[in-house]
Amino acid sequence: MSSPELEELLALYFEGALDDAGAARLEALLAADPRARGRFEGLAELEGLLRVRATNEETRDRLVGQVTESVRQEERRRALTHRVMDTLRKSPSTAPASAWYGWAAAAAAAIVLIVLLARQEPVKPNHTAVAAPQPVPTPPPTPPPLPIPQIPPPKTLPHESATPLQVPPAPPLPRPDPAPASSPPAPPPTVPPPPVPAKPPDTRAVAILIEKSEGASLDGSRDLIREGSELPPGRGLETAARGLAVVHFPDRTRLELGPETALRGISDREKKGKGKRLTVLRGTLSADVTRQPADEPLTIATPHGEVRVLGTSLRVSVDAAQTAVSVKEGRVKLIRAKDGRSADLSAGHYAILAPDLDPSSRSMNAEEVVLLAAQGRIVGEEWKAVSDRRASAGVALEAGATAFKPAEHVRARPSYVNFTFFASADREYRVWLRAASQATGDPWNRDLVTVDAWHAGANLKCPYFGTSDQTCVVFGGISSTSAYSWVSGFSAQGKDAGAPLTVRFAQTGLQTLRLYVAHPSIRVDAVWLSVFQVTRPPARQFPPPLEGK
């Protein structure tokens, strides 16, 4: 219960002006009232925060310097004391037999010790000698300079499900639900001894397996395939968690399977008009395809569609939710399984085949990545796509209700929006979010979206998650205007947060970024990863146009 006396005593305490009698009285009041104790403790914590906020860089640097100097001085003092005492312990055994001389020598040594200690540099003002009972640390070597803060070097890490793969050595993928390929071929007999066929069977090897690591097997059987062996026509290959396999067709078309990759029905050109064919059930396949006849493209089938290749260098990544195709050289044609919608993909472009995503070609320009709302794959019930004339492409992602609080971790959340895109490992990307708040009322409760860039180091550690190892960042400042605006990091309402969130990906290739609901009624128009946009774009600015749109 508050009283004028308590209020006055608290005010005097936090001003630092409370005398001893007042301190005694305050303590008595706090001891008698638990609520007053709680208030006092909260106010003490607030006082600490206000003092931290008022601390400037000069004060911070000064503390570092003073502590370092004090530690050095104390170590020198301890080291000298240790040496002198060590000398004193040894000295009596070499002294002459005269007792008087022994006492005089000990007294002289003590005087020497006192003089030496008195000559130590005085402790600077505001320093206090420390008498901690610890062993003396050994004198350190010449210290290196302080490291320049930078984004830590990223590491190769395991994937989750629905995660696009990256350049080899790629991490393992989860196995998707069993899904038949769009056109599974009928496997021929492994040992074909026909009686006297009118037309001899095709016993040519499809390809020669020239390289593999541990765990590459035929169609996922237990029998491992040896290097140099021939692959029977129509059979498949499977690699284990750390496996690798390379297949050469007679025309020098080359296929490279990444870890945890399953191919089925690998067949060479069987007859005129029917080119090479294979099915990727899951995993990563890189292909260097020799020029094929125009009417006999190499066909790569996946659960989500087909890729037809006439002569190119490309990469195909398949998981449960999507197939990502990127083309390094040449051209390919993509055909989505759901509706037969097709797209042509040229060198330096990539596309995603998935039932609910636009398979249009996207540039692999590593310096600007724009992820529009329509390119996000919605998982769960917390997000929905809505029409919005103010959005760049007329569609926005709207956050709905969530059972989770912003400071709760995102690891186990069932609902998010997933973006897959190409980015380079040797770039630092500023991450900007174009968003608007649809709600009214207290801005604090309609201001946040959580952004999670996978396999990337970042320059910001989100304060919402304390000392935990969460790598996602809660973006704030969305409620600062009623219209769409750009935010990055945890900007305070109406203020610039300083540096935007900057990420560096662990590997070049296809990346994953996810959005999680922090507050409902937030609409997201786009996510823009840019090497060059280091300052907040004007609110009215749309993201840069995509190539090929």
Next chain:
Amino acid sequence: MRERDLREGGMTRDDELRARIRKVLSGDQDAYAEIVSSCQDAVRAALGGYCRSTGELEDACHKAFVQAYFKLSDYDPRRGAFLPWLLAVARNAMLEEFRREKAETRRLQRYVERASVRTPVLGDVELATQALERCLTEIDGADAEIIRARYREDRTCEEIAGTLGKTAVATRKLMQRLRERLRACVEKRLAAVQGS
């Protein structure tokens, strides 16, 4: 959904601190400068509520870090994160100082002791700081000026009162009301973002 390795992209903050501690214990004294630099705000926040002035707070932080240096070999990473250990050392250093002073000023030290073991009222320092920044945007110019004069310029209520043309008593009351308002605002903001 398969669990991700959340160490991707680099070490966690506590990993970085432990790596620096290993360097210090190996003789790299300058690695301790990095520890002081990264942890000093947390120590200031922990001690600031119990110091009478900015100078006293800086002295307390200084003593805390020097003591912690010579106790670094006592820190056992298996028992928990480094920062709570450091804050405990800092609070104990402050309590030692209280005990050296006159008996009367040892009062209220029990709240310093309690701070080491109770759950913080306002929670994580970084998050609370964010909430505080938001709350400070909601106070008007005159009140913001009082906050600035008190904490950035370290002025007493008497000095601030002279500027405002008020009495010291009235200014002290106003200052206390501002603290209460900010405390309530920060607690409300944190309750809105933290899970139960």
